[in-house]
Amino acid sequence: MQxxxxxxxxxxxxxxxxxxxxxxxxxxxxxxxxxxxxxxLGVDFGEGTLLRxxxxxxxxxxxxRDLLQxxxxxxxxxxxxxxxxxxxxxxxxxxNPTKSTQQDQLESHEALADRILAALYGNEGAAExxxxxxxxxxxxxxxxxxxxxxxxxxxGPEAAQRILSYRTQTGIITDYKILDELGLKPExxxxxxxxxxxxxxxxxxxxxxxxxxxxxxxxKAVQATIWxxxxxxxxxxxxxxxxNGVAAIFTLAQDVLITMSLYSFTNREINLPIIAGIxxxxxxxINDTIVIFDRVRExxxxxxxxxxxxxxxxxxNQCLGRTIITSGTVFLTVxxxxxxxxxxxxxxxxxxxxxxxxxxxxxxxxxxxVVLWWQQLFGPQKTARR
Amino acid sequence: xxxxLQWKVVVTLVVIGVCIFLxxxxxxxxxxxxxDLKGGIHLTLQVMTDDSINIETDQEIARLEELLKKNAITxxxxxxxxxxxxxxxxxxxxxxxxxxxxxxxYTRDWEYSFTxxxxxxxxxxxxVQALRDQSVSQAKETIDNRINGLGVSEPLIQxxxxxxxxxxxxxxxxxxxxxxxIKVTAVLEWKLVKAGPAADEATLLxxxxxxxxxxxxxxxxxxxxxxxxxxxxxxxxxxxxxxLRTIRRTQDEWRNPAVAFSxxxxxxxRFEQVTAANVGKQIAIMxxxxxxxxxxxxxxxxxxxxxxxxxxxxxxxxxxxxxILKAGALPAGIKYLEERTIGPALGADSVRQGLIAGLVAIxxxxxxxxxxxxxxxxxxxxALILNVVILFGALxxxxxxxxxPGIAGIILSIGMAVDANVLIFERMKEEVAIGKGxxxxxxxxxxxxxxAIFDSNLTTIISAVFLFQFGTGPIRGYAVTLTIxxxxxxxxxxxxxxxxxxxxxxxxxxxxxV
Numbered sequence: 083m084q085x086x087x088x089x090x091x092x093x094x095x096x097x098x099x100x101x102x103x104x105x106x107x108x109x110x111x112x113x114x115x116x117x118x119x120x121x122x123l124g125v126d127f128g129e130g131t132l133l134r135x136x137x138x139x140x141x142x143x144x145x146x147r148d149l150l151q152x153x154x155x156x157x158x159x160x161x162x163x164x165x166x167x168x169x170x171x172x173x174x175x176x177x178n179p180t181k182s183t184q185q186d187q188l189e190s191h192e193a194l195a196d197r198i199l200a201a202l203y204g205n206e207g208a209a210e211x212x213x214x215x216x217x218x219x220x221x222x223x224x225x226x227x228x229x230x231x232x233x234x235x236x237x238g239p240e241a242a243q244r245i246l247s248y249r250t251q252t253g254i255i256t257d258y259k260i261l262d263e264l265g266l267k268p269e270x271x272x273x274x275x276x277x278x279x280x281x282x283x284x285x286x287x288x289x290x291x292x293x294x295x296x297x298x299x300x301x302k303a304v305q306a307t308i309w310x311x312x313x314x315x316x317x318x319x320x321x322x323x324x325x326n327g328v329a330a331i332f333t334l335a336q337d338v339l340i341t342m343s344l345y346s347f348t349n350r351e352i353n354l355p356i357i358a359g360i361x362x363x364x365x366x367x368i369n370d371t372i373v374i375f376d377r378v379r380e381x382x383x384x385x386x387x388x389x390x391x392x393x394x395x396x397x398x399n400q401c402l403g404r405t406i407i408t409s410g411t412v413f414l415t416v417x418x419x420x421x422x423x424x425x426x427x428x429x430x431x432x433x434x435x436x437x438x439x440x441x442x443x444x445x446x447x448x449x450x451x452v453v454l455w456w457q458q459l460f461g462p463q464k465t466a467r468r
Numbered sequence: 469x470x471x472x473l474q475w476k477v478v479v480t481l482v483v484i485g486v487c488i489f490l491x492x493x494x495x496x497x498x499x500x501x502x503x504d505l506k507g508g509i510h511l512t513l514q515v516m517t518d519d520s521i522n523i524e525t526d527q528e529i530a531r532l533e534e535l536l537k538k539n540a541i542t543x544x545x546x547x548x549x550x551x552x553x554x555x556x557x558x559x560x561x562x563x564x565x566x567x568x569x570x571x572x573x574y575t576r577d578w579e580y581s582f583t584x585x586x587x588x589x590x591x592x593x594x595x596v597q598a599l600r601d602q603s604v605s606q607a608k609e610t611i612d613n614r615i616n617g618l619g620v621s622e623p624l625i626q627x628x629x630x631x632x633x634x635x636x637x638x639x640x641x642x643x644x645x646x647x648x649x650i651k652v653t654a655v656l657e658w659k660l661v662k663a664g665p666a667a668d669e670a671t672l673l674x675x676x677x678x679x680x681x682x683x684x685x686x687x688x689x690x691x692x693x694x695x696x697x698x699x700x701x702x703x704x705x706x707x708x709x710x711x712l713r714t715i716r717r718t719q720d721e722w723r724n725p726a727v728a729f730s731x732x733x734x735x736x737x738r739f740e741q742v743t744a745a746n747v748g749k750q751i752a753i754m755x756x757x758x759x760x761x762x763x764x765x766x767x768x769x770x771x772x773x774x775x776x777x778x779x780x781x782x783x784x785x786x787x788x789x790x791x792i793l794k795a796g797a798l799p800a801g802i803k804y805l806e807e808r809t810i811g812p813a814l815g816a817d818s819v820r821q822g823l824i825a826g827l828v829a830i831x832x833x834x835x836x837x838x839x840x841x842x843x844x845x846x847x848x849x850x851a852l853i854l855n856v857v858i859l860f861g862a863l864x865x866x867x868x869x870x871x872x873p874g875i876a877g878i879i880l881s882i883g884m885a886v887d888a889n890v891l892i893f894e895r896m897k898e899e900v901a902i903g904k905g906x907x908x909x910x911x912x913x914x915x916x917x918x919x920a921i922f923d924s925n926l927t928t929i930i931s932a933v934f935l936f937q938f939g940t941g942p943i944r945g946y947a948v949t950l951t952i953x954x955x956x957x958x959x960x961x962x963x964x965x966x967x968x969x970x971x972x973x974x975x976x977x978x979x980x981x982v
Binding site for chain 1: 642643807810811824826830872876886891923933935945946
């Protein structure tokens with residue numbers, strides 16, 4: 083099957099227009115990051131505590147926010163996850179951060195998370211706890227096993243396992259009815275109803291990174307990114323020419339800047355997996371750039387006497403079918419992740435969706451022009467000297 | 469079949485066979501999941517290495533006092549001036565030579581200088597370094613033992629940097645217990661009680677006119693053990709955790725959980741002697757300076773008899789006490805720098821959704837390739853499947869865990885694998901378009917596309933190697949899967965796919981199915 087006949091589009095005719103557009107986008111992004119909104123650093127880089135919870139009865143985001151407001155934790159960010167109305171992500175933020183030592187900060191973050199949980203639990207369960215009941219939505223395997231063992235020796239491990247693997251799958255136990263569905267003996271069901279209660283929420287995850295580790299992670303992420311860019315520059319400069327290496331670095335810098343500013347604009351948080359996402363985009367972009375450079379390298383031998391700009395245009399056109407098919411398939415893949423991948427993957431997939439298009443653009447309108455300009459600057463002088 | 473095709477087939481089959489063997493049976497033991505996908509606890513903790521320097525300094529002061537006394541050198545007092553710094557005050561000028569000789573012989577870890585009637589000593593930097601290093605490795609070992617006592621499967625405990633330790637416990641769901649278990653210093657001591665328990669310090673010290681005697685100190689009872697109030701105990705311990713020979717969980721006479729211990733011969737002898745001399749008195753059992761219980765000595769306890777520690781333990785608390793006492797005390801305090809608890813529910817959710825999305829994505833790509841490139845597309849799909857097989861084989865071999873960023877790496881490599889095939893097929897079409905024969909188009913397609921595929925894969929591999937070198941946790945996971953699957957990609961997309969063409973395309977074919 084053929085997508086289309088090799089076209090003859092003068093891509094590079096618009097290089098100055100594109101340059102203006104690129105500069106405008108990058109400038110807007112950089113300004114936004116440095117002056118206006120800034121980058122929102124996630125919990126990985128030492129900014130508070132991240133809680134993910136699941137509640138028993140579906141609740142609106144606002145309700146949780148109001149609840150936190152009443153106990154003076156209104157600054158915390160609440161975010162709904164999925165459409166069940168049960169899963170929420172809460173970033174605990176200090177309402178008036180005080181200067182304290184690094185260690186104290188970790189503990190105060192932790193304390194903050196405890197306060198948030200206490201506020202969400204409210205008075206629920208207090209009466210039950212006073213009667214010595216345990217929360218079936220918070221109990222761990224060992225404790226549940228020994229509780230069951232104490233009354234029904236021999237059947238503890240199996241029943242506990244069954245109940246908790248159900249809880250693992252669904253996140254929370256909403257009703258004692260499921261004990262029946264799990265095939266537990268009636269007497270065990272009655273025993274559990276007697277000895278436990280169902281707490282109003284479960285904590286799915288809880289992450290606190292202290293400032294020291296946060297700064298460490300940040301430094302290492304930046305270091306790793308810069309070194310890997312340098313590595314690419316050297317390889318490309320060796321395999322092609324120095325100007326190709328320089329062009330690749332410009333392109334990659336643009337990829338990183340644009341995705342970062344996108345994050346700034348959309349208020350998404352930067353975390354370690356996102357760094358991996360940005361690097362993935364860089365990977366795709368460099369792949370694209372090299373394919374075009376490779377074709378130019380080949381065409382320079384075949385199309386002697388033609389100017390570099392013409393050769394580049396021809397190369398981009400020859401590779402156009404491949405570019406569209408490849409980017410299209412990747413877009414398809416990432417689109418699937420974006421739609422079905424769930425909350426944790428969603429942020430990453432969003433980044434990739436933008437990145438696949440951006441990568442192609444940066445190859446055509448940044449990599450190629452930079453090589454062109456470099457040769458205009460340094461090329462003729464070299465030959466003149468000889 | 470041509471000779472060189474034969475060995476190519478053999479190489480391909482061997483590689484696939486080895487990878488399937490490595491990854492089979494495709495389960496949790498073979499393909500490990502990272503904490504973000506499995507759930508568990510990740511802790512970064514810092515060893516307060518200053519503690520070990522402090523302990524060394526205190527011990528040196530005691531040693532010095534003894535040494536000076538033994539050698540009849542007069543001095544006023546030995547004081548602690550700071551971390552690893554000691555001053556001996558009031559030494560006489562005419563003793564300097566003798567003191568120097570003494571220091572040269574006995575305190576080689578310390579540098580010294582004299583100013584007037586004062587000798588200043590400081591711990592040598594190299595020794596400080598060694599002590600700090602030792603305390604971190606000792607702490608790691610102790611934590612290792614404690615975690616082992618918990619029975620967690622496949623824990624990861626490793627040093628990071630100068631004074632940090634990373635603890636990763638997959639599948640553990642009660643972080644508070646683990647944190648407590650790791651953090652307690654666990655210095656166990658038996659000390660004779662001089663007075664107490666009393667409600668407050670004033671009542672406690674009534675008998676001694678409000679003064680704490682020089683050979684005693686005031687300690688608190690552990691409220692968790694139901695020991696309220698204050699005790700006045702001897703400074704010197706009768707026996708300590710170091711004298712323990714065996715320790716196990718048991719029950720006391722009221723069938724409450726308790727911990728039974730026996731002592732080594734040295735400690736047992738001391739215990740026998742002290743109990744014989746102090747029948748009717750209380751002896752406090754203290755953990756990290758908190759009184760756990762203070763039983764009355766009813767009779768002489770023989771050296772082999774041992775005893776029981778009770779204190780209203782829950783069964784789990786008794787278990788934990790056994791674990792930490794078996795593992796020994798920490799050489800220095802510990803502080804938490806990072807705590808992450810990922811519940812199993814969140815991990816399970818991520819896996820399920822990620823798996824669905826991944827399958828949908830791969831299927832979509834495969835269908836597209838077959839529809840668009842027909843028979844050649846089938847080659848590409850086979851290459852793609854092989855790529856995944858090799859990846860999992862390698863993950864199993866290197867015991868690398870699959871993480872969320874790792875999945876990002878796989879997506880990039882799948883994208884690049886598809887791209888490699890697209891490059892080759894598009895090139896073939898171009899060759900066909902300029903009138904090349906089928907066989908020639910195939911070989912030209914591969915050879916012309918090779919440089920682009922090779923360069924782009926290698927560039928990304930180079931960047932991944934740097935990421936692995938300089939990155940942390942998630943970024944490393946990304947770098948590992950990316951590197952493996954790009955190497956696999958070079959093999960499958962170029963070598964295996966070419967082989968498939970060679971095997972299937974007939975010389976007499978008029979048309980190439982791309």
